[in-house]
Amino acid sequence: MSLLSVDKLTMSFGGLTAVSNVSFQIEKGELVGIIGPNGAGKTTLFNLLTGVYVPTSGTIKLNLDGKEMIINGLKPYEVTKAGLARTFQNIRLFKDLTVLDNVRIAMHQNIQYHMPAALYRFNKFYYEEERLLKEAEELLDIFKLSHKKNELAKNLPYGEQRHLEIVRALATKPAILLLDEPAAGMNPNETTELTETIEWIRNEFDLTILLIEHDMSLVMKICERIYVLDYGMLIASGTPSEIRTNKRVIEAYLGEDVNNA
Amino acid sequence: MRVLTKNNLLILGGIVLTFAIVQFLRSQNIINSFHEITIATICINMILAVSLNLVTGFTGQFSLGHAGFMSIGAYVCAIINMEMNSTTGFLIGIFAGALAAALVGVIIGIPTLRLKGDYLAIATLGMAEIIRVVFLNLEITNGAAGLNGIPRFTNWFWLYLFTVITILLISNLLRSSYGRACISIREDEIAAEAMGINTTKYKVIAFAIGAFFAGIAGGLYSSYFYFIKPDIFGFLKSIDILVIVVLGGLGSMTGSVIAAVLLAVLTTLLQSFTAVRMIIYALLLVVIMLFRPQGLLGTKEITDLLKIPDKKLRGRVE
Amino acid sequence: MEQFLQQMVNGISLGSIYALIALGYTMVYGIIKLINFAHGDVYMIGAYIGFAATTYGHLGFFPALLLSMGLCSILGIVIEKVAYKPLRESSRIAVLITAIGVSLLLEYVMMFFVGAEVRSYPKVLTNKMFHIGNVVINTQQIYILFTAIILMILLQFIVQKTKTGKAMRAVSIDKDAAQLMGIKVDKTISYTFALGSALAGAAGILVGLYYNSIDPLMGIMPGLKAFVAAVFGGIGSIPGAMIGGLAIGIMETFVSGYGYSMYRDAAVFVFLILILLFKPSGLLGKNTREKV
Numbered sequence: 001m002s003l004l005s006v007d008k009l010t011m012s013f014g015g016l017t018a019v020s021n022v023s024f025q026i027e028k029g030e031l032v033g034i035i036g037p038n039g040a041g042k043t044t045l046f047n048l049l050t051g052v053y054v055p056t057s058g059t060i061k062l063n064l065d066g067k068e069m070i071i072n073g074l075k076p077y078e079v080t081k082a083g084l085a086r087t088f089q090n091i092r093l094f095k096d097l098t099v100l101d102n103v104r105i106a107m108h109q110n111i112q113y114h115m116p117a118a119l120y121r122f123n124k125f126y127y128e129e130e131r132l133l134k135e136a137e138e139l140l141d142i143f144k145l146s147h148k149k150n151e152l153a154k155n156l157p158y159g160e161q162r163h164l165e166i167v168r169a170l171a172t173k174p175a176i177l178l179l180d181e182p183a184a185g186m187n188p189n190e191t192t193e194l195t196e197t198i199e200w201i202r203n204e205f206d207l208t209i210l211l212i213e214h215d216m217s218l219v220m221k222i223c224e225r226i227y228v229l230d231y232g233m234l235i236a237s238g239t240p241s242e243i244r245t246n247k248r249v250i251e252a253y254l255g256e257d258v259n260n261a
Numbered sequence: 262m263r264v265l266t267k268n269n270l271l272i273l274g275g276i277v278l279t280f281a282i283v284q285f286l287r288s289q290n291i292i293n294s295f296h297e298i299t300i301a302t303i304c305i306n307m308i309l310a311v312s313l314n315l316v317t318g319f320t321g322q323f324s325l326g327h328a329g330f331m332s333i334g335a336y337v338c339a340i341i342n343m344e345m346n347s348t349t350g351f352l353i354g355i356f357a358g359a360l361a362a363a364l365v366g367v368i369i370g371i372p373t374l375r376l377k378g379d380y381l382a383i384a385t386l387g388m389a390e391i392i393r394v395v396f397l398n399l400e401i402t403n404g405a406a407g408l409n410g411i412p413r414f415t416n417w418f419w420l421y422l423f424t425v426i427t428i429l430l431i432s433n434l435l436r437s438s439y440g441r442a443c444i445s446i447r448e449d450e451i452a453a454e455a456m457g458i459n460t461t462k463y464k465v466i467a468f469a470i471g472a473f474f475a476g477i478a479g480g481l482y483s484s485y486f487y488f489i490k491p492d493i494f495g496f497l498k499s500i501d502i503l504v505i506v507v508l509g510g511l512g513s514m515t516g517s518v519i520a521a522v523l524l525a526v527l528t529t530l531l532q533s534f535t536a537v538r539m540i541i542y543a544l545l546l547v548v549i550m551l552f553r554p555q556g557l558l559g560t561k562e563i564t565d566l567l568k569i570p571d572k573k574l575r576g577r578v579e
Numbered sequence: 580m581e582q583f584l585q586q587m588v589n590g591i592s593l594g595s596i597y598a599l600i601a602l603g604y605t606m607v608y609g610i611i612k613l614i615n616f617a618h619g620d621v622y623m624i625g626a627y628i629g630f631a632a633t634t635y636g637h638l639g640f641f642p643a644l645l646l647s648m649g650l651c652s653i654l655g656i657v658i659e660k661v662a663y664k665p666l667r668e669s670s671r672i673a674v675l676i677t678a679i680g681v682s683l684l685l686e687y688v689m690m691f692f693v694g695a696e697v698r699s700y701p702k703v704l705t706n707k708m709f710h711i712g713n714v715v716i717n718t719q720q721i722y723i724l725f726t727a728i729i730l731m732i733l734l735q736f737i738v739q740k741t742k743t744g745k746a747m748r749a750v751s752i753d754k755d756a757a758q759l760m761g762i763k764v765d766k767t768i769s770y771t772f773a774l775g776s777a778l779a780g781a782a783g784i785l786v787g788l789y790y791n792s793i794d795p796l797m798g799i800m801p802g803l804k805a806f807v808a809a810v811f812g813g814i815g816s817i818p819g820a821m822i823g824g825l826a827i828g829i830m831e832t833f834v835s836g837y838g839y840s841m842y843r844d845a846a847v848f849v850f851l852i853l854i855l856l857f858k859p860s861g862l863l864g865k866n867t868r869e870k871v
Contacts, residue, residue: 050455051454052451052455075454075459076451076454076455077454077455077456077457077458077459077460080454080455080456080457081457085455085456085457086455088452088455092449092451092452092455093449093452094444094445094448094449094452094453095448095449096448096560097444097445097448101441101444104438104441105441105442105444105445105453105456105458106456106457107438108438108439108441108442108445108456108457108458109456109457109458111438113437113438115434115437115439115466118433118434118437118438118439118440119430119433119434119437120433121263121264121269121433122264123262123263123264125263125437126263126264127263128438129437129438132438168456169456171456172456172457317672323672323675325679372852372856373852373855373856375856376855376859378671378672378675379613379614379671379675380810380855380859382614382675383614383803383806383807383810383851383855384851384852384855386803386848387803387807387847387848387849387851387852388848388852390803390844390845390848391845391848391849394841394842394844394845395845397841398841398842496799500679500683503676503679507676511672536687536690536691536695537691539683539686539687539690540683540684540687540688540691542683543680543681543682543683543684543686543687544680544684545680546676546677546679546680546683547662547677547680547681547684550666550669550673550674550676550677550680551662551665551666551677554666554669554670554673
């Protein structure tokens with residue numbers, strides 16, 4: 001049984017079918033990429049996986065430690081609780097809050113004290129908050145952000161904001177991490193660095209990662225398997241070298257030079 | 262007892278000292294009964310403003326119906342207190358009123374908090390109107406004439422105690438993971454959901470806690486001023502509270518406290534000119550929004566201003 | 580049955596006043612996404628202008644109507660320029676708070692000058708009763724209905740057939756795109772406020788005739804009810820506001836006509852909350868969702 005199995009997933013907005021009859025599986029520990037031209041339905045697929053949209057038809061099944069659950073129809077926070085965390089293509093940090101608070105908010109779902117402990121300041125509150133602080137700093141260290149923990153998120157440079165999005169998603173303790181164009185807007189050096197960090201995160205946190213990306217070099221380099229979407233349909237899947245030579249993929253990209261990646 | 266940090270002990274000392282000073286001034290008659298009405302107004306308005314700030318300033322849910330919750334507390338407390346004419350009756354009344362307000366808050370909050378921004382504002386306004394009309398028509402509340410001769414148990418001690426408790430509890434809540442969850446909703450609801458925050462739940466919780474303390478303020482009000490009628494708790498009362506919160510800064514507890522004092526002083530000065538007072542309130546709203554939309558303090562707190570280093574909990578929420 | 584018909588007649592005349600106010604709400608909301616709280620007070624000012632024009636100026640119904648509409652449209656433009664335009668890029672809560680401030684300002688400045696007391700409206704029209712069976716229709720009701728209908732037809736014509744109307748529709752769909760197409764957005768918004776406020780001014784005079792009394796806080800309740808009407812019809816939709824206004828007017832007269840007049844206002848708000856919960860886009864409105 002795969003960790004995540006998507007079966008005949010379809011999403012229509014009125015007359016437009018953004019995702020059409022898509023099925024795929026992801027195994028534990030894999031690093032899978034989803035590519036496709038603009039408007040192919042990649043982000044819609046993410047929104048379906050994370051509960052932002054309720055699919056028109058089809059199922060999404062999550063199988064964690066032998067426990068199977070259907071996650072389509074769950075609210076976004078329930079999906080996150082179930083173990084899927086995401087980043088956003090158009091950065092959605094809590095801009096006016098500090099870097100630290102951005103991370104601590106994501107840790108809220110695993111908090112170990114109840115509201116009375118917060119209201120009346122029981123010892124448990126202090127222990128938990130200390131643990132939170134320590135864990136948040138450790139996560140921020142991944143991207144060397146912990147010395148900026150008291151800065152407002154909006155004051156970080158663009159690349160660091162993208163990093164913070166990943167840290168924030170990690171703070172929810174996910175089993176599967178969904179990255180929506182993590183390298184968008186980064187230069188080649190930053191992308192290379194990010195590529196290494198993503199691999200490191202997967203190994204360090206024992207994660208499964210699904211990422212959407214335009215940057216072919218990143219996808220081809222780290223993804224073990226790639227799914228290709230076009231017009232909402234899955235047109236190809238396979239290893240990077242198989243995708244590189246797939247005729248339909250090349251057609252779909254018309255002009256985008258897949259081979260050069 | 263981890264709560265006994267140096268800072269917290271300092272705060273406790275400050276609270277006791279303030280009480281002692283006012284008590285002394287009262288005993289020397291430097292604060293006379295005329296001033297006391299202003300002090301009562303300040304305390305009640307602080308409770309109202311701080312609780313509305315939790316809902317509107319911190320959780321980002323724009324409510325125009327806070328006076329409705331206040332009226333529930335006022336009526337429940339008055340009715341119980343008129344039956345049980347004792348301090349025990351007064352305290353039971355206050356808590357019953359607050360709980361009733363919180364309960365109504367939950368019942369109304371669950372459906373309406375799905376709405377966003379201006380729609381929520383109108384729905385909460387409508388809800389307060391509905392509460393008012395219900396009080397206008399009930400027999401036990403004596404309709405439009407209202408309740409008269411409510412025994413007075415609210416005094417300086419109770420006012421101070423409840424104000425301090427309200428401010429402490431709400432700021433404790435805000436400086437915890439639960440408070441951060443509320444604030445994340447104000448910042449970006451979709452991102453908050455994606456980070457595992459059950460936004461509906463925390464909106465309703467914030468709304469219910471806000472209603473609870475508004476209920477306490479209502480109970481204190483009815484027991485201090487002997488007399489209540491539905492029209493006291495109309496749309497304009499909700500606006501009064503909103504003006505305090507906006508002037509102080511949406512998202513600043515300190516701001517609400519300071520603005521409550523400023524506006525109470527202003528109101529006392531303009532007591533015999535109701536129309537002028539309202540013109541000034543109206544101008545304040547417009548001018549603040551045009552020139553300083555973040556209010557006096559923005560989202561800053563007194564601790565940010567004094568730079569009190571809090572070693573245990575660095576990187577506070579506010 | 581007769582009582583039913585009588586209530587219908589009363590409801591339709593009250594409803595057409597609500598519809599006129601609701602149109603202003605819906606047009607302004609459509610174009611700058613603002614609940615213009617001050618709109619109900621523009622209508623109050625319209626009523627006072629009518630009062631002054633007929634009592635002191637000895638004008639007839641129609642000249643007073645036109646004067647009130649004209650002055651109110653200027654007031655609408657001024658309000659937008661002074662209070663709302665500087666906040667066009669601010670958060671919606673900020674603009675909403677400003678609107679509440681402007682509303683209070685109009686009410687209490689008016690109260691300062693004319694006093695808080697209720698004034699009775701001069702009898703501008705000869706009051707004749709027409710009996711159709713046992714149903715009574717009076718002159719005021721006929722004037723109200725016809726004035727409202729003519730103004731609504733005029734508005735539909737302006738919005739659908741004129742160039743400015745087209746600009747208004749364009750701006751309400753996409754302000755930035757409209758600007759790129761060479762539409763003067765500021766001018767179009769001013770025009771929208773002028774039109775909406777003129778209708779509110781007309782409604783002010785009509786309500787003076789209907790209820791025979793005016794006071795500085797008279798705009799609050801009808802303003803809120805007209806807003807409910809606009810939401811019910813589907814905010815942003817002009818035919819929706821008309822239908823919504825009539826529906827609220829009829830509902831209100833029926834609630835009071837059948838002995839629950841104390842619950843009249845509450846009924847409207849219960850209705851509002853129900854609409855917002857079950858069909859937030861209203862009868863003729865469009866659904867929108869936030870892009871993620």
